Amino acid sequence: MRIFDYEQLKKISIDTEVLSLISEIKELKGKQNFFNNMKRIKLDKLIQIAKIQSIESSNRIEGIVTTEQRINDLYHEKTTPKNRDEEEIMGYRDVLNTIHENYEHIPLTANHILQMHRDLYKFSAGGVGGKYKAVQNYIQEEDAEGNKKIRFTPLEAFLTPNAINSICEEYGKALNLYNIEPLLLIPIFILDFLCIHPFADGNGRMSRLLTLLLLYQNGFTVGKYISFEKLIEKKKDRYYDTLQTSSTKWHESKNDIMPFVKYMLQIIVVAYRDFEERVLTVTEKKLTKANQIEELFNTHLGKLSKAEIKKLLPDISEPMIERTLRELVKESAIKKIGAGKNTTYVKA
Numbered sequence: 606m607r608i609f610d611y612e613q614l615k616k617i618s619i620d621t622e623v624l625s626l627i628s629e630i631k632e633l634k635g636k637q638n639f640f641n642n643m644k645r646i647k648l649d650k651l652i653q654i655a656k657i658q659s660i661e662s663s664n665r666i667e668g669i670v671t672t673e674q675r676i677n678d679l680y681h682e683k684t685t686p687k688n689r690d691e692e693e694i695m696g697y698r699d700v701l702n703t704i705h706e707n708y709e710h711i712p713l714t715a716n717h718i719l720q721m722h723r724d725l726y727k728f729s730a731g732g733v734g735g736k737y738k739a740v741q742n743y744i745q746e747e748d749a750e751g752n753k754k755i756r757f758t759p760l761e762a763f764l765t766p767n768a769i770n771s772i773c774e775e776y777g778k779a780l781n782l783y784n785i786e787p788l789l790l791i792p793i794f795i796l797d798f799l800c801i802h803p804f805a806d807g808n809g810r811m812s813r814l815l816t817l818l819l820l821y822q823n824g825f826t827v828g829k830y831i832s833f834e835k836l837i838e839k840k841k842d843r844y845y846d847t848l849q850t851s852s853t854k855w856h857e858s859k860n861d862i863m864p865f866v867k868y869m870l871q872i873i874v875v876a877y878r879d880f881e882e883r884v885l886t887v888t889e890k891k892l893t894k895a896n897q898i899e900e901l902f903n904t905h906l907g908k909l910s911k912a913e914i915k916k917l918l919p920d921i922s923e924p925m926i927e928r929t930l931r932e933l934v935k936e937s938a939i940k941k942i943g944a945g946k947n948t949t950y951v952k953a
Contacts, residue, residue: 607858609775662834666809692726704817725814733806738805760856765803769803800855894921897918897921902952939953
């Protein structure tokens with residue numbers, strides 16, 4: 606039977622790779638704080654882009670999709686959801702906004718996790734939100750032929766409420782009494798949450814929302830500007846592989862936590878590096894013309910045509926715009942959509 610005792614984390618051996626990742630994150634965090642304090646930098650656009658990418662990617666990982674335009678309209682409340690997928694996208698938007706605006710005032714308790722899950726489904730019928738699973742659920746995978754097999758059997762339904770209470774209490778003690786490194790503790794809490802799999806639906810999305818909440822509460826706020834969910838989606842196969850590796854023998858408390866910990870730390874490092882690169886580009890006084898075009902995609906929501914780029918960057922010639930667009934498509938930095946007069950481009 607699984608035992609939750611985060612005090613034992615004081616005894617685990619941490620290899621040099623993990624220590625190096627934690628050290629780099631803290632160094633990059635210091636740089637982010639420096640950039641945030643520079644009044645001349647406008648970060649509101651980055652926040653908006655990151656939110657939309659997070660809403661889109663975290664739901665798409667779970668097969669919940671709609672068009673890019675619908676995502677944008679739903680985010681800005683220009684329309685109402687027309688199906689279940691869009692209802693759940695709206696719910697994710699609201700919980701994400703709550704975390705962004707109120708993370709300092711959301712204690713990690715079972716009740717608050719239930720409230721977040723309730724809000725995730727507040728636009729959906731069926732009353733699934735805010736309730737633990739009533740029956741056993743299974744984590745399955747499907748091969749190319751459509752055959753399904755069980756990858757992991759989560760905790761039984763009747764044990765779930767106590768387990769969520771336990772990991773929340775252990776997290777608090779580990780942070781405040783045992784002085785466990787937060788960057789080590791947070792992935793372990795998320796791993797346990799996913800292995801408990803407390804809800805009939807929405808466990809993956811809740812795990813990503815909780816990741817943001819706990820990182821923000823510990824001062825690691827880069828997820829406001831760079832979407833963790835989009836980075837995870839790009840490395841989705843590795844995400845599932847490390848999750849499976851680290852959940853092996855979880856029920857016996859003999860699982861190896863480090864593959865999942867390293868994966869999450871690497872995602873955080875990439876987010877900070879992306880943030881630094883983005884801000885340095887924005888603040889650079891003299892960008893090359895090619896850099897100006899590339900940066901336009903980094904700070905613009907949605908698609909752009911050549912005519913729109915020319916209007917936004919009138920000092921750049923059409924041949925230069927065309928050449929840069931070809932290079933950016935070749936480098937997979939942007940995607941080409943359509944052909945002829947209807948051709949547009951969007952950030953990849």
